[in-house]
Amino acid sequence: MAVITKQDRKNIKDAMLDSNPVTLQVLGICSALAVTVQLKTALVMCLALTAVLALSNVVISIIRNHIPDSIRVIVQLSVIATLVILADQLLKAYMFDVSKQLSVFVGLIITNCIVMGRAEAFAMANGPLPSFWDGLGNGLGYSAVLILIAVPRELFGSGTLLGYKIIPQAFYDMGYVDCGMMVLAPSALFLIGGIIWVQRFFSGYTEEA
Amino acid sequence: MDKNAAKYIFGFALIVCLICSFILTFVSQSLKTKQQLNVALDKKKNILKVVSLREPLGDGATIDDILNTYDEKIEEIILNTDGQVLEGKTVEDIEEGDGSLPLYVYKENSGAVAYAFPVVGQGLWSTMYGYFSIEPDAMTVRGITFYEHGETPGLGAEIEKDWFQENFVGKKIWDLKKNELRPVSVVKGFVDNVVANEGDKQYYVDGISGATITSKGVTEMLVDELDKYEPYFSKIRQK
Numbered sequence: 001m002a003v004i005t006k007q008d009r010k011n012i013k014d015a016m017l018d019s020n021p022v023t024l025q026v027l028g029i030c031s032a033l034a035v036t037v038q039l040k041t042a043l044v045m046c047l048a049l050t051a052v053l054a055l056s057n058v059v060i061s062i063i064r065n066h067i068p069d070s071i072r073v074i075v076q077l078s079v080i081a082t083l084v085i086l087a088d089q090l091l092k093a094y095m096f097d098v099s100k101q102l103s104v105f106v107g108l109i110i111t112n113c114i115v116m117g118r119a120e121a122f123a124m125a126n127g128p129l130p131s132f133w134d135g136l137g138n139g140l141g142y143s144a145v146l147i148l149i150a151v152p153r154e155l156f157g158s159g160t161l162l163g164y165k166i167i168p169q170a171f172y173d174m175g176y177v178d179c180g181m182m183v184l185a186p187s188a189l190f191l192i193g194g195i196i197w198v199q200r201f202f203s204g205y206t207e208e209a
Numbered sequence: 210m211d212k213n214a215a216k217y218i219f220g221f222a223l224i225v226c227l228i229c230s231f232i233l234t235f236v237s238q239s240l241k242t243k244q245q246l247n248v249a250l251d252k253k254k255n256i257l258k259v260v261s262l263r264e265p266l267g268d269g270a271t272i273d274d275i276l277n278t279y280d281e282k283i284e285e286i287i288l289n290t291d292g293q294v295l296e297g298k299t300v301e302d303i304e305e306g307d308g309s310l311p312l313y314v315y316k317e318n319s320g321a322v323a324y325a326f327p328v329v330g331q332g333l334w335s336t337m338y339g340y341f342s343i344e345p346d347a348m349t350v351r352g353i354t355f356y357e358h359g360e361t362p363g364l365g366a367e368i369e370k371d372w373f374q375e376n377f378v379g380k381k382i383w384d385l386k387k388n389e390l391r392p393v394s395v396v397k398g399f400v401d402n403v404v405a406n407e408g409d410k411q412y413y414v415d416g417i418s419g420a421t422i423t424s425k426g427v428t429e430m431l432v433d434e435l436d437k438y439e440p441y442f443s444k445i446r447q448k
Contacts, residue, residue, distance in 0.1 A: 068212050068213060068217060068218045068221055069212070069213065070213065070218060071218055071221070074222075075221070075225055078226065078229050079225075081229075082232060082233060085236075086236055089237055089240050089244075090236075090240070092240070092244045092247065093240040093243040094243075096244075096247035096248075096250075096251065100251075180363045181363075183363045184361070184363055
């Protein structure tokens with residue numbers, strides 16, 4: 001059996017583009033607004049979410065045939081919550097500064113609809129390996145959108161990327177001013193809206209009436 | 210076995226709970242010391258920042274540099290509400306609501322160079338936590354810093370920016386004419402436009418436009434906190 005089958009590859013590609021959890025299914029928007037002021041926090045958030053998503057999918061897929069139907073959602077939640085707390089504890093121990101900035105949003109991965117959604121829709125019906133790739137793909141799809149939002153927000157909001165000054169001092173001397181709105185949450189909403197619009201323009205996707 | 214039998218469901222739930230709680234307990238216990246070290250280090254960094262050392266630690270300062278400098282230069286003392294030093298007590302002994310106050314004294318060879326203490330106040334959305342430090346004359350502000358708050362980015366969150374904090378340096382908290390406490394306060398707009406009397410300007414700092422309530426919160430925070438430490442500082446002034 002191949003480690004990654006053709007179908008898995010297609011699933012990953014779909015999760016990143018045609019059924020992207022953020023832009024197509026419009027899930028996980030809350031954290032996408034909150035942690036994208038700086039690229040660094042966005043990257044750590046992507047890493048945490050992707051890890052939790054992939055691992056929770058694997059664990060749930062392994063025990064899927066033993067989970068009683070009547071308590072299946074709460075069992076999924078227990079697995080997810082355990083993994084999220086693990087991620088939070090690790091960040092607090094090894095990346096203290098970033099974890100301070102992310103504050104409650106790591107904990108809120110538990111309520112991120114993407115994680116629950118993939119557990120219920122995919123891991124409950126597929127084997128561990130495809131589930132892992134599905135989790136990874138969806139995590140990467142989420143990450144791609146977050147990075148697309150975080151880069152312009154940090155660049156135009158603070159003139160930096162990953163904390164390094166990008167916009168030269170000469171611009172500021174000539175009267176250039178950082179765009180204050182970029183550091184506020186609404187700008188992320190506008191950017192997501194823009195990304196969704198561009199993507200749907202090319203894919204031709206429309207909401208069914 | 211019947212997957213939908215009550216026995217099976219309870220048994221399954223129990224096992225899941227046990228495994229999850231075991232993993233979490235194990236991880237939280239094994240990472241505890243490391244996490245506490247991080248919190249303590251963060252606090253020490255903030256205190257060193259607010260007392261603005263004569264030889265500041267650069268960006269490349271290692272953890273050991275910070276800890277050594279802290280141990281060497283900063284003395285922690287505990288005060289009661291009457292401004293008396295409680296001998297033999299440490300910061301760890303302070304319990305919520307017992308009225309004792311931590312004070313961090315920055316010492317060079319010649320004696321005390323600055324006094325720093327934690328400040329806590331209400332902003333617009335959140336509780337703001339920071340440190341405030343004054344010169345050995347107990348009248349002049351040496352620095353202020355905020356390490357945790359949830360104010361609006363770009364507006365209230367400007368309290369963590371250098372431009373706002375630098376405004377405090379050199380300002381006064383003591384009214385020499387009336388001989389009473391007069392904590393520096395944040396005005397709405399610019400001090401130069403708002404305060405007419407030249408001599409009064411040293412009691413005010415520029416406000417943050419669009420963040421009136423946060424600015425007010427900072428002012429009120431300083432009134433409250435300086436009041437608590439006044440019994441001790443008044444003794445220093447008399448010396």
